[in-house]
Amino acid sequence: MAKRKVGDHEAALTSPRGVKTLAEAKAWMAARGITEIECTVPDLAGVARGKIMPASKFFSSPVMNLPLSIFFQTISGEYPDYEGLVDSVVADSDLVLEPDLSTLCTVPWAQDPTAQVIHNAYHRDGRPVELAPRQVLRNVLALYAKRGWKPVVAPEIEFYLVEPNTDPDYPLKPPVGRSGRPEIGRQSYSIQAVNEFDALFEDIYDYSEAQGLEIDTLIHEDGAAQMEINLRHGDPLELADQAYLFKRTIREAALTHKIYATFMAKPIANEPGSAMHIHQSVLSAETGKNIFSDEEGGPTPEFFSFLAGHQKYLPAVMCILAPYVNSYRRLTRDSMAPINVQWGYDNR
CATH class of the missing domain: 3.10.20.70 (Glutamine synthetase, N-terminal domain)
Incomplete structure (x- = not known):
């Protein structure tokens, strides 16, 4: 049959x-x-x-x-x-x-x-x-559509795990992991440091799958108990919705393990700051090809125009990108933070 x-x-x-x-x-x-x-x-x-x-x-x-x-x-x-x-x-x-x-x-x-x-x-x-944030983004996407373009984004969301703290006068501290000890040093890209919170991350993955949120990778960032989770690339409005839901998901999953999760730019004075990096590309709506790359894989004039636009206009939107006093505690020299509008190949 x-x-x-x-x-x-x-x-x-x-x-x-x-x-x-x-x-x-x-x-x-x-x-x-x-x-x-x-x-x-x-x-x-x-x-x-x-x-x-x-x-x-x-x-x-x-x-x-x-x-x-x-x-x-x-x-x-x-x-x-x-x-x-x-x-x-x-x-x-x-x-x-x-x-x-x-x-x-x-x-x-x-x-x-x-x-x-x-x-x-x-x-x-x-x-x-x-x-309304979703409408602001829709207006931007409409401008791309008028040019026959389709933007693609992939956010990287950084956050700290900290022990419960109900008194704002006391500094935040890393939580105790499965070893029974808090993280006291910096463990960039350490698998073992991530494994300290395996039960929490299993819940994050389960919660995300239940909501249709697509996680790409999980890493330990530079700070003590600082993590980064990347979402799979896709449509900007869809990814904005996913990031909105995902931040709440992380907080709720952390609470079930008696841990706080914070996305503040600079939650701990002597630790690196957190941010949300956004990978960006633009496709031709007609051909599906990346307009930033030519047939030989080299950069196109549109690519350099895209960079020039960022360099010209990003300073004017800092009030949106960094809207809080705490945001500017992250923007300091020698802290892997974007304090200028320079650009270069593979330039962090």
């Missing part, structure tokens, strides 16, 4: 991440016994803002409202001076948030079966919210 071809609907039910329609979402959640859903939107700091609701309420009214001020709230929970801003900001008008069902996935660390979905933000008249 010939095998029956699996349809799109059935494929959606087995996929760990993403469906196309509300009907598929309902079937996907029912198949997993999910009764609760976290409806989130990333703010400018990458913090998940939103609401948690029963699945039944979500399907009866999948659109939700949040105040515009969520995109003005600082990392410390404060707000900037609204003087001079548009009336809708001063009035803190409601936004309309619609779920992007392609981001639907489970919350694997939740006690009860729970799903999560990222939302798009709109004004009441249907205009996208210009400040």
Whole structure:
């Protein structure tokens, strides 16, 4: 007997991440016994803002409202001076948030079966919210599309594992690993140092797989208990969503092992800083070829123009790339940090 071809609907039910329609979402959640859903939107700091609701309420009214001020709230929970801003900001008008069902996935660390979905933000008249990070990125991708280009990115996410610390007056310290001792020296690329936290990383891998997040490699970075996990290259919006989910995943997995994970730029005074490096390439949408490389594998004029654009405009966006006081504690000489706009082959 010939095998029956699996349809799109059935494929959606087995996929760990993403469906196309509300009907598929309902079937996907029912198949997993999910009764609760976290409806989130990333703010400018990458913090998940939103609401948690029963699945039944979500399907009866999948659109939700949040105040515009969520995109003005600082990392410390404060707000900037609204003087001079548009009336809708001063009035803190409601936004309309619609779920992007392609981001639907489970919350694997939740006690009860729970799903999560990222939302798009709109004004009441249907205009996208210009400040919403996903919309900012969409606007950039549209500029690439107009030129017939398709950007590809791969983020490298650095972070420290530290022992629990509830008093900000005390410095952070490396946690105790499976050997019963904290890491006291620097162990760049050490496999054994990573193995100290094998149980934690197994949970990170399991949680990531459950959410459809694609991990590429794991290494020990230069600092004590400083790690780096790279995600597989792909579409910038998809990878931005994955990085947003992945940082939360690492924090939650660490908490289950009574460890904190921090992505601060300079969390420990005498240790190297952390960052998120982004590998970038640009393909021709028509041919799929890398526009930075010619037929002989050499650099193209577009490649050098790309570098020149970075050198010219990156200083102007430092307020976005390094938005906190702590960010500038990392940007010092002899610290493997980008303190200039020089470029060279294989130049770290």
